[in-house]
Amino acid sequence: MAAAAKRPGPAPNCRPCCSWCCRSSCLLRRLPARLRRPGAWTRRLPRPHLRPRPRWPSTTWGASICSSRKSPCARRMARSCCASGCRSTCCRGRAPGCRCRCLRCRRARVCSSRRRRIPTCRCPRSSCRCQVRLPWLARLLPACAACCFCGCLMAMQARAADDAAPAALIVDVEVNGAAQGAALSALRQGGRLLFSRADLQAWRVVVPDRTAAVVDGVDYYDLAALPDGSVTLEESTQTARVSLPATAFVANALAGKAAGRPALTPSVNAAFVNYSVALQHDRNGTAASGLLDGTVSGHWGLLANSVLVGQTAYQDAAGVSSLARTVRLESYYRLDDPDSLTRLTVGDAITQNAAWSTPSRFAGLQFGTQFGLSPGYISYPVPSLTGGAAVASTLEAYVNNTLHYQGQVASGPFSLNNVPVLTGAGEMSFSVSDALGVRRTVTTPYYVSTNLLRAGLSDYSVNLGWSRRNYGLRSNDYGSMFAAGNWRRGLSDTATLELHGEGGPRLQVAGAGLTWVWAPLGEFGMHGATSRSQDTGSGRLARVSFAHIAPEWSFSASRQTASAGFMQVAWLDSQTHTTGQAQLFVGRSLGRRLGSLGLAYTALRYSSGDEAKVLSLNHSIQLGAVYLNTYVARTDSGATAASRQRVASVGLMLTLPLGERQTASATMGRNNGRTTTTIDVSQTPPSDEGLGWRVVASHGETERAQAEATWRTPYATFTAQAVELDKETSARVLAEGSLGYASGMFFAAQSSSDGFALVTVPGAAGIRIYRENNLATTTDGEGRALVTGLHAYEANRISVDNGDLPISAQVHSDVLQVVPSYKGVAVATFDISRDASVTMRVLLPDGSPLPAGIDVVGENRAAPLITGYGGALQLDRPRAGERFEARWRGGRCSFTVGPVSTAGTLPQIGPYTCETGTPASSVSAR
Structure with missing residues (x-):
């Protein structure tokens, strides 16, 4: 083992060497630098070729080492290997004694790794020429990646080429099956069909936010990119078929009834007096009385003053005496602004009350909104129909199964507003039918209440002045100074908030309330108020209400109660006032044959301790031309059980129309065991000129006979009346009309408390003037006439009869629309040409x-x-x-x-x- 550690040189007889274990041991020259670090590539290459390290003999270093049966090189490749310091791989380097060369580097000493199965290259970077022989699949991966990259690049270049060069195409277009007229120019780009902004607007299609192409400054869009949108080109007919949902089109806003306000007609300065004068004679003597209402008006506003005059004649022991008396009723200046729907009043006025408060008269300053200045303006929320149509269709709107609107609707979403509906609960439905006969119906319930305001709409009133006392009895009887304000705001189309406050030095009152609608149940209301008075102390008031009005059923209930210390400005000068009230009403429609049934209950409690309760039941039905109404009632009043009075009554009334203006009625009633029968026959006078009369006879508890005649002329209305009541006879004569001056013309006409019109037909005398196709008056010698009975701030139709005009006269229009102000005199001049x-x-x-x-x-x-x-x-x-x-x-x-x-x-x-x-x-x- 010690000899093995010296690493002997290569065996002299080493010839070829195997390459099986070396083909995955080197690095590619093109690998990144981080993989060329020593040992880095060994952690990333697959290792299935590695085998357990063979046992090397310790006696001889030579060819016998590589020919060991335990060596994978010798077994698999049947070759010998050089053992010059290489234990795990074969080397083919040019080391001395070795004829093979190393696959990793060209120097044999580099390949002599210690105890490593896969040697690590330790050559300097400048002299290393390592090569890696990976498995064939691994060697193909770079080539495949390169091919994919080139293919994607070529596809992107081709698509970019297509996008850069769109082609023009003349096509016919069908949108949801409907042809869109003549052929038009579109763009074909990469299999897509693009259309210009002008074409989309002509089809009422919502223009997308993203532009698909811009050619010559024109934006083109891809409709297929819209949700649920598709564009198909039929090559044989060159027809583009576009399919879009209803939401892709511009919404249609339809109006069931125009809510626009007509422009106000110019007016002239005028002064007139409406009068009602009566002369009455009975056993007490003769009495004369009258009501005079004077007005001066113009474009600057109006000044008004009304007085009540009276003279009573009677005979006493000394002879005949008389008593004259005059009482001023109201004096004020008023300026209306129809554009902002506001009104300014300086003088006598009436405060705007809340749901729980009592209005009061005062003299001072008042400013606030006045929705009546635009009669067609709808301040309360009304239901609207919303839907959609993929193609042009016919729309029909029904309210309670009654057709209220019919018209054409273009493709796309639509909304139908201002549909005339009755207040209360009901059902609204719309039916959409296309050209193919496909019909779709949608029904939704609604509930409409006039006590609500539209979302975001406000109604306010500000009052400052002195309270009025003994109105109609004294002219200038005013109390203490106070201020009052009322503000309502539509929080939404289903809820309205109301705030109210009033007070002065001795009394302060504040309250709030909320009214909301829960369709289809009905209308709910909750109100509360508190007061502080130097006389009565503190007090509170509460009110709850509910109402449900429907074509078949009607129900309403309310309860209001106030504590003993609660006080309002209107109650300061009254001896007694209402401290509690409860109301209940139930109505049921039984159909045309059975009529309708109603039950009502009212309970009142006064500050004096008195109470009053009324319970009634009535039934009405139409039997042919006869109207029959029956009722049963019971009244219970009194403060204590000893003073309580109970009255039961039952009645029956028949009404029969006798003609266009004639009516006859018969009434029979029984009250506490006493029966009274009344016969009434009358004829109303015509609206322009004519006679009317009335005859009344009663027998039973009350003996009464009455006869009167009415003569209506273009200048005034006269009435004569004679009455015998319980064997006492009285007579009365009444005259009503208007006298005035306007634009250099004195006039006498029928009384009017609304509006006037000064009509001029230049140079034409005796021309008949019609108001709403009813004869109103005729022109004087100068071709002028005053027309009364017009509705303020509304369009009134004034016309002339062409047959009355001379043959040399040519009228450009025989109808004029006149919009007068309140008690104003509007100018209406017909354009007559006399160039014959x-x-x-x-x-x-x-x-x-x-x-x-x-x-x-x-x-x-x-x-x-x-x-x-x-x-x-x-x-x-x-x-x-x-x-x-x-x-x-x-x-x-x-x-x-x-x-x-x-x-x-x-x-x-x-x-x-x-x-x-x-x-x-x-x-x-x-």
Whole structure:
């Protein structure tokens, strides 16, 4: 063993050597530097070729070592190996005595590794020429990787070449089976079909965010990249078939009812007084009373003042005496802004109340929102229908199985808004039918409440002033100063928040509430308030409510209670007020044949301790042309059991229409064992002009006979009435109307508390003016008339009858849309043209008529006139001083039109002499 440690040199008779154990022992020259480190490659190469280390004999170092039967080299390769210091591999180096060369390096001493099965190369990097002979599969891996890399690179280059050079293609396009008109230009790029932005917008397709190609500044997009989208090209017909879902199209917004506000018509300054004057005579004497409501209005707003006047005559022991009395009711200035839906009031006003509070009258300043300035504006949330259609289809919307909308809808998502619905619960459905007859129906429940606000919408009111006391009894009776405010906000389409506060030096009140809808159950409400008063101390109020209104069932219930110390501004000057109330109503529709049934219960508790309870049951039904209504009621009132009063009543009423304006009714009621029967026959007067009357007779508990007649004229309404009640007779005469002044015109008309219109038909007297196709009035001698009864801030239809206009008048439009302000006088002028046609004769200088069929050219006229027989010419819109020139073969002449008169049915002017040579400046008619 000691001799073996000296490493003898190579055996002299060493010839060939095996290479089986050396072919995986060297490194490739191209391996990275980290693998060329000594020993690094041995940890990465597969090791199945390694075998247990053979036992080497210790006696002889020579060829017999490699020929050992235990040596894998000798057994497998049948060759001898050199033993010059190499124990585990064969070497073919050029070491002395060795004719083989090492596969790892060219120096034999490098291959002499100590006790290593696979020697490690220790050559300097500059002189090492190691080579590795890996298994054939391992040797193919680099080549395969190189081939794959080259193939991928070539494919990417080919695709890049395709992307860089798209080809134009003319194709017909079908989107979801619907042809899109004429053929268009598309791009083919690598098997894809691209379309321009303009084409996508024409098809109402949502433009993708990513552009597929840009050619000549035009963006092209790949519709197949959209979710669930596909594009197929049919080569035989050059047709591109595009399939897209409904969500890929631009949404359609449909409106069931336009909510736009019409523009306000310009108004003029006007002053008028609405009056209602009555003269009554009975056994106590004669009394005169009247209500006068004066207004001055213009574009700057309006000033209003109303008073109640009265005079009572009676006879006493000394003779006849009278008492005159005047009470001012309201005085205020008001300015409306329809654009912002706000109103400013300075003077007498009424506070805006919350669900639990009581409104109060005051004098001061008020500012807040006023949705009534736009009658078509919907402040509460209404249901909307949303859906989608892959192709153009027909949309039908139903509300409670009643058709409310029908129209065409393009492909894509759609939403139908502002569908007119009734308040309460119901079902809304829509049906979509395409051209192939495929029908799809979707039904959804809804609940609509006018007590809610749309999401994000606010309603507010700010009040500052002095509380009004004894309204209608005293003119200027005001209390202490206070401030009040109310604010509502739509948190969502199903919930609305409300805040309310009011107070002054002696009283402060604050409250909040929430109203929400839970479809299809109904509307819920919860409110609470607290107050602090120097007189009553602190107090609290609570209110809960629920309502469900449906076509068949209706139910509502509310409960409000306040503690003894709770107080409001409206209660300060009242002797008693309501401290608790409970209401319940149940209604049921039994169908057309059975009618409807209703049950109501109301309980009130007052601060004085009194209570009142009313329970009623009613049933109504239509039997042919007769309406039958029956009721049963019970009333229980009183503070204590001793003072409590109970009244039971039952009644029956029949109503029968007798004509267009005639109605007859019969009522029979029994109250605490006493029966009363009443017969009432009436005829309402027409809206424009005519007579009306009424006759009433009662027998039973009350004996009553009444007769009255009404005469309505364009200027006023007069009523005469005679009544006999329990053998006492009284008579009354009433006159109602309006007197005023507007734009230099005094007028007398029917009273109106809304809007007026000053209608002008230039130069046309006696023209009938219609309001909503109903005769309203006629024009005066100057062609002016005042129309009453218009709806403020709404479009009112004012028209004239063309048959009333003279034949020489031409009206451009016989209908006007007038939008007046509140108690304002809007200006409505019809555009009437009086430039009629005239007939004139033209003569030559010798007195003969101008030849027929020649052209007569006029200044500033587009077309020439042609003469008729006898030198007659038909001239439209003649103007004095207008010059004409007649031309014919061989001659010409000219003439000038003199003064023009269009009086008469077929006006004629002339004759005129046509002078030859230089045109005359003026030619007089003969």
